[in-house]
Amino acid sequence: MSAISLRAVSKRFRDARTGRVEAVFEEFSLDVAEGELVAVVGASGTGKTTLLHLVAGLERADAGEVLVPPGRLGVVFQQPRLLDWIPVRRNVELALDAAGLDRAAAADVLAAVGLAEHADSYPSVLSGGQRQRVAVARAFAVEPGVVLLDEPFSALDELTARRLRLLLQELWTARPRTGLLVTHNPLEAALLADRIVVLGGRPARVVRRYEVPAARPRSPEDPDLFALHGEIVTDLTAGA
Numbered sequence: 001m002s003a004i005s006l007r008a009v010s011k012r013f014r015d016a017r018t019g020r021v022e023a024v025f026e027e028f029s030l031d032v033a034e035g036e037l038v039a040v041v042g043a044s045g046t047g048k049t050t051l052l053h054l055v056a057g058l059e060r061a062d063a064g065e066v067l068v069p070p071g072r073l074g075v076v077f078q079q080p081r082l083l084d085w086i087p088v089r090r091n092v093e094l095a096l097d098a099a100g101l102d103r104a105a106a107a108d109v110l111a112a113v114g115l116a117e118h119a120d121s122y123p124s125v126l127s128g129g130q131r132q133r134v135a136v137a138r139a140f141a142v143e144p145g146v147v148l149l150d151e152p153f154s155a156l157d158e159l160t161a162r163r164l165r166l167l168l169q170e171l172w173t174a175r176p177r178t179g180l181l182v183t184h185n186p187l188e189a190a191l192l193a194d195r196i197v198v199l200g201g202r203p204a205r206v207v208r209r210y211e212v213p214a215a216r217p218r219s220p221e222d223p224d225l226f227a228l229h230g231e232i233v234t235d236l237t238a239g240a
């Protein structure tokens with residue numbers, strides 16, 4: 001059964017420069033099964049973020065249906081989007097408050113992302129990687145049915161991004177979710193996803209689909225993942 005389903009979705013925007021209306025999606029369909037993490041890869045401007053916004057309810061489709069299971073949504077953006085004037089723990093507690101959950105869960109989830117010692121720090125004293133860990137903790141704290149990740153690690157240096165990808169893999173194993181990951185990074189997609197869809201063209205369509213058969217936990221050094229990465233890069237450079 002699909003947990004997330006886009007059925008014949010169309011989304012059009014008016015180009016501010018030319019004034020023309022352009023369809024980013026036209027009768028576009030995509031399904032994510034319950035408990036599955038699907039990565040969406042594609043060149044800049046293909047519509048990856050728009051797709052995530054449609055699922056998050058931040059954008060409305062002009063036609064078609066976007067079905068998302070009822071329940072809480074956890075979202076991780078490229079930037080951590082923390083409130084700098086309140087401690088880390090409070091940032092997570094605010095999400096718990098909004099979800100009507102016990103604040104006590106903040107300590108557990110901060111420990112799970114390796115930030116137990118920083119719970120009383122203010123976000124501004126943390127490194128970029130630590131700040132993004134808080135963002136991940138906040139998304140998982142509310143026990144979301146669906147997690148949406150929009151380029152979650154692309155603002156970080158490669159070593160930090162790599163650590164956070166492995167952390168996300170651990171979290172996902174301990175707390176499995178249904179998820180959609182938008183990324184420019186084919187290796188990130190191969191490491192984390194069950195399935196990868198490559199978007200291309202305008203209106204965007206799925207130009208390739210991959211299953212990622214590798215067992216978990218996966219390693220970024222796994223040659224099979226590297227080979228998959230190579231195939232996706234070929235799709236992208238072929239003008240996908």
Ligand SMILES: Nc1ncnc2c1ncn2[C@@H]1O[C@H](COP(=O)(O)OP(=O)(O)OP(=O)(O)O)[C@@H](O)[C@H]1O
Pocket residue numbers: 013014015016024042043044045046047048049050051184
């Ligand atoms: N609110 C908006 N108004 C007008 N055009 C928009 C709006 N949002 C997105 N677009 C257009 O839709 C297209 C897809 O944008 P989107 O941000 O979804 O692509 P993307 O694949 O996420 O790109 P990137 O990888 O660069 O973030 C772009 O041409 C963009 O200009």
